[in-house]
Amino acid sequence: MTSLFSSSSRICCSFGVKRFQPCRGLRPQDKGARASRRSAKERKIVRTNLESRSPEQIEVIYEKEGGLRFKSLLRPFGFACLFTGGSFAGCTIWQYESARANSTGQKIIDFAETIFKTGKRGEFRDEINRRYHSLSGTQKLTLGIIATNVAVYACWRVPAMQMFMIRWFSASPAAKATCIPMVLSTFSQFSFWHLAINMYVMWSFAPTIGAVLGKEQFLAFYLSGGVWASFLSYAVKIASSSPHPSIGASGAIMAVLGAVCTHIPDATLSIVFLPFLTFSAGSALKGLLAFESLGVILRWKFFDHAAHLGGLLFGCYYVTDGYKRIWNERGRILEHWVRYRGRPGET
Numbered sequence: 001m002t003s004l005f006s007s008s009s010r011i012c013c014s015f016g017v018k019r020f021q022p023c024r025g026l027r028p029q030d031k032g033a034r035a036s037r038r039s040a041k042e043r044k045i046v047r048t049n050l051e052s053r054s055p056e057q058i059e060v061i062y063e064k065e066g067g068l069r070f071k072s073l074l075r076p077f078g079f080a081c082l083f084t085g086g087s088f089a090g091c092t093i094w095q096y097e098s099a100r101a102n103s104t105g106q107k108i109i110d111f112a113e114t115i116f117k118t119g120k121r122g123e124f125r126d127e128i129n130r131r132y133h134s135l136s137g138t139q140k141l142t143l144g145i146i147a148t149n150v151a152v153y154a155c156w157r158v159p160a161m162q163m164f165m166i167r168w169f170s171a172s173p174a175a176k177a178t179c180i181p182m183v184l185s186t187f188s189q190f191s192f193w194h195l196a197i198n199m200y201v202m203w204s205f206a207p208t209i210g211a212v213l214g215k216e217q218f219l220a221f222y223l224s225g226g227v228w229a230s231f232l233s234y235a236v237k238i239a240s241s242s243p244h245p246s247i248g249a250s251g252a253i254m255a256v257l258g259a260v261c262t263h264i265p266d267a268t269l270s271i272v273f274l275p276f277l278t279f280s281a282g283s284a285l286k287g288l289l290a291f292e293s294l295g296v297i298l299r300w301k302f303f304d305h306a307a308h309l310g311g312l313l314f315g316c317y318y319v320t321d322g323y324k325r326i327w328n329e330r331g332r333i334l335e336h337w338v339r340y341r342g343r344p345g346e347t
Contacts, residue, residue: 209260
């Protein structure tokens with residue numbers, strides 16, 4: 001989906017997770033001897049097409065070694081659970097270390113900045129620095145996520161890297177690698193307009209919910225939302241026997257959108273190109289849930305509606321109950337980490 005929403009507070013949203021299709025420069029005969037020696041159980045890529053009409057899916061034909069079964073979801077499910085736990089644990093430690101550094105190292109940082117400060121900086125550089133330091137922690141984090149997406153997009157444009165990108169930065173239950181791509185594909189866009197729209201929506205919505213969660217919790221939430229969106233996409237692809245890989249940050253962005261609309265249901269939104277048409281965030285959420293569910297049921301192919309739906313559901317769940325069961329229960333992790341690191345001020 002490629003719809004955008006904005007609000008009086010500059011809140012915007014977009015939906016659309018695109019699919020991949022065969023690329024002209026990749027032919028079966030281009031596979032080297034190394035590929036031919038792979039085990040028979042591996043699903044080799046026979047043909048690809050990167051010129052799909054869908055911005056969120058690419059068309060990849062795998063060597064058929066039998067139909068996909070739901071038991072193949074066991075590994076992705078286990079990975080999604082472990083990754084979610086690891087993300088929140090890691091961000092809990094990050095939050096503690098940030099607080100520790102602020103309480104013990106700020107004087108050292110200020111001293112170092114004074115020593116190494118130069119007077120040769122131009123006005124433009126000073127203006128960039130001023131604007132960057134005026135951003136909130138979540139906004140700086142969002143810029144980092146956007147930069148990562150841009151870098152991955154640039155890699156897709158290098159012909160020599162396309163097979164590598166298909167293997168690791170597109171998610172399909174039929175591929176040999178099914179776990180790591182659940183994460184990496186959420187930073188992956190092949191179309192410029194897909195990238196531009198997703199990042200615009202990301203920048204518009206992320207700071208809103210990030211101000212509520214804090215940058216550390218937001219990062220864990222964003223990554224976990226993308227992984228669970230990929231998992232639901234896997235399940236629907238197996239059920240519909242349509243294993244084409246998906247790419248795009250839309251699943252994770254839908255988690256952000258679902259969280260914002262659930263947490264602030266009375267916020268006023270409008271379609272970017274139709275500012276006179278306004279509606280509440282709660283109404284937008286209901287419409288999105290209905291639209292994405294219909295897309296899954298009717299098997300619409302332009303977007304990965306299952307990933308969108310998975311992201312929305314994760315975002316709604318997390319801000320209503322998930323944070324209580326996950327983030328608010330991080331005390332044990334902090335207790336063990338503080339015991340390992342020592343309290344601030346201790347040698």
